[in-house]
Amino acid sequence: MGMGREARGRRAATTAALLAATVTAALAAGCTSGGGPPDDGRGSAAASERGASPEATDGSVLAVKIDNAGSARPPTGVDAADVVYVEQVEGGLSRLMAVYATKLPKAVGPVRSARESDLELLRQFDRPTLAFSGAQTKLLPLIDKAPLRAATPGSASEAFFRDPDRSAPHNLYVRPERLVPEAPGRAALTTGFRYGSAPAGGTTTASQTVRYPAARFTFTWSDSRDRWLVGMDGTPATAADGKRMAAATVVVQYVKVRESAFRDFLGNNTPYTETVGSGKAKVLRDGRAYDVNWEREDATDGTAFTTGDGAPVNFAKGQVWVVYTKAP
Template sequence: MGILVLGGTLTACSGSGGTEQAAPPNAPGGGTASATPSAAPATHPFTGGRTGLRNPVLAVKIENTRMALPQSGVRSADIVYVEQVEGGETRLMAVYSSRLPSRVGPVRSARISDLHILPQFGRPAFAFSGVQSKMKKHIRKAPVYDISQDNGGRAYFRAGPKPIPYNLYADPRTLLKQAPKAEGPRDIGFRFGPAPEGGEPLRTFTAKWPSTQMSFTWSAKQKRWLSAHNGRTNTAAEGGVLGGRTIVVQYARTTRSAFHDFLGNYTPLIKTTGTGRALVLRDGKSYDARWSRPSEAEGTTFTTAAGEPMTFAPGQVWVLLVNDGKPRIP
């Protein structure tokens, strides 16, 4: 299946941890970001690191409300997207390639905004608990390997004291066995390296959505931003505090779609193509930036106010998709 570019008129629908392991190498037939099938990028395009350069890409939808905490496997992700969903809450899409945790979750359902984000990764494996019936046709057409709960078999399991639907987890290595041709990492626009000139010293930044917020506080000792969820430290199920070396606040137009949940709350549609403003946090500083993504098959580039590439600190990147300031959907 070729890459499907999802048009702008597409509407939306609606523990314990383990040891981290190296992700399995990509199976024959999987792609890489390189010019030839035998070559690999010098550094991982998602993290700037030197491991997992040929590993397949796996994206997993993870619950991000109070009932889901603490989450499993998030600390091992290369990229963590935070997306608005119904009722002004948020949900994560964690992207893995360079390493895998032993479990991820709680795994929750996909949204159409995911299918606008994912084409830049080629054809990754996509894990989620399910979708409403109106969205199934979009999943079938999307450039992803559908390894949802319906197709993932024994990769999914329920564990721990949380009630349904907050107790569904998955084994990433078993998930990837269901998508042996999932593509490897490709250039999605990120650039890693020394910090650019300038920047404003910053200790804490709080991103707000209609019904929730997340804060990130710089830790000079750990050299990363530590997160809090609605004022509470965001502890990982495996121990420690979730957070990243680089936090990208990407301001994107967020509108209501033609879909809604069973309570009548409209599903947001996040526009991640075009251009917009961003705030990039790294090394205890904030940088005003611009983002640009010409089409859904292409990556998202970030530039400084001076028009130079906005470099990220090597390591985990969080991308917070925040409404661009225009009227919010109800």
């Protein structure tokens, strides 16, 4: 429905006041993360005013944006995710997106802000719920138009809480059961991933490292756990309960990472990770590495991984990590 000029003016004034108050508070608290964006409450307030709804229906996955700055570790609930996506953000840092379909942990976090790349990545799912702390004001209209359910502290306050023992902005958590009625099941994971026996060939590999300008991930094979142990910035990565984070399959996917139209409050450009297209990838499973091809023809498609002769590549059963990095 249309909105009168006077009503639009009142709404703009209210939004400006909210943004000004929140940014002032964030700057006063020093809420930055090594060149990354400040606390995202400003985006949450704007998203709430825009009427974002967190309500989900059966069959929808839950995706949560998770802070991965050193001061935000260890994370909570990542070990329960079916898929963990790793992307580069401002200042060469990294951020995680955990996707849940087969089980829901009691809490996930620390929750941080959404990026434009997330919208393209999530198009492969049927109306997913995206839990995040907020977003840049200019990005909010794109989130509104995206086929997803946005859940922020402003639109679903009952689902989020702050940990008083941690400092902002690294202390926001979400309770998944308050956003989705139940785990939708494996059928909701329309990623295009296939599971089964390993392909022929491959190279015995003890570890694989992926470097961003200001972050580093190392995956080390463990025969005893039959998993790839996760390391971040030269340190073993653990969950909040102290257990080592580990993946059954790791995909190092070489993609185009370009500048977007967005910048953080310090002026750093927000990288855009292109997940539609085709290229090369390295699949790690069972202590071996396989050089493969990837293709995602449309944003609504999952990603297909194939060998040089076009045969589908199966993943090992269990959690999958997908690390997006610039093509060499």
